[in-house]
Amino acid sequence: MSEVYEEIMDGVHHRKRTEKEKRELSARLKRIEGQIRGIQNMVEKDAWCPDILTQVSAATSALNSFNKVLLAQHIKGCVAQDILNGDEDSVDELVNVLQKLMK
Secondary structure, eight states: OOOOEEEOGGGOEEEOOOHHHHHHHHHHHHHHHHHHHHHHHHHHTTOOHHHHHHHHHHHHHHHHHHHHHHHHHHIIIIIHHHHHTTOTHHHHHHHHHHHHHTO
């Protein structure tokens, strides 16, 4: 499969997501959105705090899982291709992103 790149600001390139990737990421986000709405409903219905905290933990785990999938796509697509093209600035960008994610 040939990768399609689109230039964005400052000459940085990124790989366009496939339709399948978009669908899968969107489905994950919609599930997370539903979890957040459920938590909001629990607060409005004055649910027991430990039950709410359990649901918040599940939503947090879902967001972390989303990040892992997106990060893997970024590394396998954009970063790997940039390295093959001799552009190692992508590695510095990846390090910065990982530092932000690990706060």
